Amino acid sequence: MAKPRIYTTTALVLKYRNYGESDRFITLLSRELGQFQSFAKGIRRSTSKLTGHLELFYKVRISLAVGKNTDVVTEVQILKTLNKINNSLNTVSCALNITELALNVSTEGPGNEIIYDLLDQTLNRLNTTDESNADKLLAYYQLNLLFISGLSPEFNECVECGDKLTQQDHLYNAASGGIICPNCAPKQIGSLVNLSVNAIKVLRFIENTDIESIEQFSIPENVISQINDVLNMHIDHHTDKQIRSRSFFKGVK
Ligand SMILES: [Zn+2]
Structure with missing residues (x-):
């Protein structure tokens, strides 16, 4: 029509x-x-x-x-x-990152309902919540967007051999799309990034939780920043466009 x-x-x-x-x-x-x-x-x-x-x-x-x-x-x-977002530099930076991701993955025409709802929901929370929750909401958004796009990183088993991961620090490889177990790590080419056992636990928690619960959940700053770094790498590697706002704000934090 x-x-x-x-x-x-x-x-x-x-x-x-x-x-x-x-x-x-x-x-x-x-x-x-x-x-x-x-x-x-x-x-x-x-x-x-x-x-x-x-x-x-x-x-x-x-x-x-x-x-x-x-x-x-x-x-x-x-x-x-949503003017409250602009009161904090970190919240604006997260909101810009989020909208830029929505720009990159959404398309013209129908079929964008879930992307729209996720963006609407996350921006609303960013506008309402304390600025200390902004990085958690960014991680929540990134993980969910990857899930919607069928690009979820693998944090439960080794992406090479499929073995269940033991509770310890592990290595993440963007090219393989997830965590590599200690047996497979020596055979890997490409850059490996350390992911602490706490960061892996939090990633699994965020994957299975709703947006309200994540704000109540206390996550140490170094853990959430490690998580967002890994998610950024994953997105850069598995989606076509780099996120411009992220590099722009990198120097501000
Ligand atoms: Zn393995």
Whole structure:
């Protein structure tokens, strides 16, 4: 069925790019329509009715008119601003990382419902929770997104021989997609990263828990940072695009 000339959807703002003197291209993710780009004419003029309505992480009800190349924003109603995310540099950095991942894995059209729900849920929690939980929520999001994409890392058995892993520190290999047991480690080529027994336990916990429980669960800072490093490596290796916001914020922390 052809799109009507003007249509409305609920969407999250993932990215924008200024254009000309006062316009902006805005990329959004809708539960029904998937990822789409829109053109917000005059949005950077202080007199525009769109000004301040399509900021990063906002959840909006948006109406668009079908355009020649890009559909044009006609009306926006803000459903949620998520402004609290911007109060902490670390929380913003996690939120940018999360939206960038959503940009990379979501597609145009239907089939993005789970990606949308996960993003919506995680951004909401980032906006509500204490900033000390941001890194845990990032790990939760990354693990779940990998699961949705069928790219989960293996933390329960050796990816080479399939043996169940004993409770100890192990080595992770991005190229193999998971943990390598001590017997198989010497035969590995490529870089191996140490994953402590605590980090492995926490990864298994996050894999099997809901978003509320993870905020209650206390995880030492060095463990969560080790986990996020391994998940970043896994994502870099197994998805096509590198996450730009991550490298941008690396120097800030
Ligand atoms: Zn093995």
